[in-house]
Amino acid sequence: MDSILDALQEGRLFELPENDKNHALQFLAHIIEAFPQIPTGTDIVGNVMAREKSMNTALGKGWACPHARVDFEEDLMCVVGWSPSGIDYGAPDGQPVSIITMYLVPSNQRNHYLREISIMAKVLKSSPEIDKLSSIKELNDVRNYLLDLISASKETVGPDARARMIRLQSKAALATQPVADLSNLIVEPVSIIAGTGFKPLALTQNLELLNFVESTAGLAERLDSDGTYQNGIWRIVRRSATAYQGGRTVFDCIAIMPAKASQKA
Structure with a gap:
């Protein structure tokens, strides 16, 4: 889940302006299209919406993970959207979706993306932190919640000193950024x-x-x-x-x- 950590550190966590599924996906896709690394004319919105039409990307437990695959080479990146009231997403468990992590998956990062999604699925299935999502009321609390899950993901792939330090390091870095700072x-x-x-x-x-x-x-x-x-x-x-x-x-x-x-x- 390192891409989510990068998103938090670079100000790519957003409160979604409304709780309509299509509007939420289009909003996040437009954010990705505005990244300076994205070639002009890249249709992230169309890519995401077409993929969502063919397969629902809800993971359950209040999470969804849409993505856009592109043919150029770049880093694996994501943006994270939070809906305070939840979105009727058609999730398999029937729960409304509160967290949407939308990935940009370049051609050279597809294996990396699959590994990250596999780790995310394990965390959503086993971490007790996941149940705190429904009680979150503020965007800053969303950051701390995601940092807890990132720390838990490090522990699922083996004990590591970084797993014990990641939350403190991340919170220190994020403390210098106000919630409204969208960085890039x-x-x-x-x-x-x-x-x-x-x-x-x-x-x-x-x-x-x-x-x-x-x-x-x-x-x-x-x-x-x-x-x-x-x-x-x-x-x-x-x-x-x-x-x-x-x-x-x-x-x-x-x-x-x-x-x-x-x-x-």
Whole structure:
């Protein structure tokens, strides 16, 4: 479960914005697509959704593990999503899913991925820590819960001094990162008001994002037709759309941008 530890240390643990299965998967897949290591045009969303359609990825005990296989070579990486209320995922044990670990599986990492999933399955089956999931109320508690499971996974593959130290080391590293720190990504909520006869209006605390939305022709139309818009820096993902009188529509969106791109801008 080292990839999960990497995700925690690099700020890739997210509270899911809603408890709809498809929306949760699309949200996490869009996060992966925004990684700077991912070649432009890589369809992680389509990959994940097609695989989920062919096989439910729930593991039971409140966990699911979707993944996207890609043909290029890179490190094995994952993002972790937490749903406080649980998601109706169609799990074999009937339990709602609270933790979704979504993996990016490059061609050179498939054996590594299979080993990690095998260890995860053993931990979910045998660790007493797994039952604490239903009582978690805060994202920081999710981190500690996952660190406990990672420590337990080290013990399942043999005694090791690192198994005894991993939780303290990880907590010390994570203590310097606030829960909202997404490290390599900037993720901003934004509402976009669009309609006939006027330019889109953005409601956001991020001035750079506001200027981008309000100066980009055709953005609202792409959100309406495709559900997403990307210009190479910002990725705008539609979560919902509400129609109002006068032909006006409010798009509730998430905007994602690599932090390095913001610094260059």
